[in-house]
Amino acid sequence: MAIRSVKAYPLSLPFDIGGPKPIFAGKTREMEMLLIRVETDDGLIGWGESFGFSIWPASLEVIERLVSPLAIGRDESKIDELMLEISRKLHPLGRAGAVIFAISGLDTALWDIQAQKQNKSLATLLSAESKAKIPAYASLIRYNNPDLVAKNTAAAVRQGFKAIKLHETGFDEIKAARDAIGPDIHLMVDTNCPWSPEQALQMCEKLEPLNLFWIEEPVWPPEDHEGLALVKRKGNIPIAAGENALGYSDFNDLITKQSVDYLQPSVTKIGGVSEMLRVMGLIKNTSIRLAPHSPYMGPGLIATAHLIAAQKEEIYLEYTFCQMDLNPLGESVLTQDGFFNISNQPGLGLKVDMDIVQQLLVS
Numbered sequence: 001m002a003i004r005s006v007k008a009y010p011l012s013l014p015f016d017i018g019g020p021k022p023i024f025a026g027k028t029r030e031m032e033m034l035l036i037r038v039e040t041d042d043g044l045i046g047w048g049e050s051f052g053f054s055i056w057p058a059s060l061e062v063i064e065r066l067v068s069p070l071a072i073g074r075d076e077s078k079i080d081e082l083m084l085e086i087s088r089k090l091h092p093l094g095r096a097g098a099v100i101f102a103i104s105g106l107d108t109a110l111w112d113i114q115a116q117k118q119n120k121s122l123a124t125l126l127s128a129e130s131k132a133k134i135p136a137y138a139s140l141i142r143y144n145n146p147d148l149v150a151k152n153t154a155a156a157v158r159q160g161f162k163a164i165k166l167h168e169t170g171f172d173e174i175k176a177a178r179d180a181i182g183p184d185i186h187l188m189v190d191t192n193c194p195w196s197p198e199q200a201l202q203m204c205e206k207l208e209p210l211n212l213f214w215i216e217e218p219v220w221p222p223e224d225h226e227g228l229a230l231v232k233r234k235g236n237i238p239i240a241a242g243e244n245a246l247g248y249s250d251f252n253d254l255i256t257k258q259s260v261d262y263l264q265p266s267v268t269k270i271g272g273v274s275e276m277l278r279v280m281g282l283i284k285n286t287s288i289r290l291a292p293h294s295p296y297m298g299p300g301l302i303a304t305a306h307l308i309a310a311q312k313e314e315i316y317l318e319y320t321f322c323q324m325d326l327n328p329l330g331e332s333v334l335t336q337d338g339f340f341n342i343s344n345q346p347g348l349g350l351k352v353d354m355d356i357v358q359q360l361l362v363s
């Protein structure tokens with residue numbers, strides 16, 4: 001059989017975070033999703049997602065102009081062969097960023113189709129002993145306000161989450177969260193690369209009494225793996241990073257340089273399910289734990305959940321803490337009491353409401 005079409009739908013999803021939304025690149029943050037639909041000539045439909053977050057117009061162009069023409073007519077079951085060929089053809093355009101985000105969506109959709117053809121969920125295709133549900137952590141968007149942090153962390157605990165991640169860099173905000181949730185809830189802090197290694201170490205010293213589960217990307221630039229390793233050695237707080245790694249060799253470098261305790265590949269950014277599996281292979285038989293990056297609300301989130309469910313270890317799913325009233329994937333993207341249920345339907349088990357897709361489409 002062969003791929004008949006590859007289509008991309010840029011969506012803007014309404015969401016409420018219990019406070020003002022942060023500004024990114026001069027604009028209020030939207031929840032953007034680049035939804036990828038792949039159809040085969042025997043009528044199977046697979047869904048994928050390419051990293052949205054303000055960059056989707058570039059990825060959309062890549063899919064429509066380059067990826068789709070290279071994929072149409074090709075055997076959808078030969079995922080490795082097709083991804084390798086597309087990667088080789090497009091490599092002069094960059095080995096990270098919009099091109100790889102675009103490829104990621106195609107790859108995930110092909111895995112969805114592959115699992116459907118075997119009448120297995122993706123999780124079961126990856127492991128016969130996959131889990132039916134996995135724990136999620138509430139990933140809070142940045143508030144820059146201790147009162148709003150306290151209010152929303154408490155709300156996340158009331159919803160059943162046993163682990164919460166902040167996107168804050170201020171000590172007062174982080175302390176407010178710990179005070180609001182007490183000592184027993186895991187608290188992570190994602191700082192998004194703000195500091196030099198020396199500044200990061202100073203912050204780690206201040207934050208150590210708050211008993212953080214991990215501190216994420218404390219060092220600028222993200223590729224300063226030596227600097228990150230220094231913070232890991234001396235900072236007394238576990239380190240998480242990887243969402244900005246520039247592909248497989250960069251992940252390997254993070255591991256070789258002993259820069260992380262938690263590795264964070266992102267299925268919509270690094271090349272889809274295929275590349276996630278390769279990167280996850282790097283930390284087999286090491287003390288490094290997997291903590292995938294998944295602050296998105298589409299097939300990328302579901303694929304990440306299936307990848308986690310196929311692992312023996314207990315691994316948290318990153319889940320954006322927000323109220324979302326309209327999503328074409330409906331209830332399949334919701335958590336229950338801090339857990340995410342894995343569908344046992346074939347593939348990713350998605351029923352995508354195309355009326356809602358049309359309603360949320362960005363023109």
Ligand SMILES: [Mg+2]
Nearest residue numbers: 190216243293
């Ligand atoms: Mg992060």
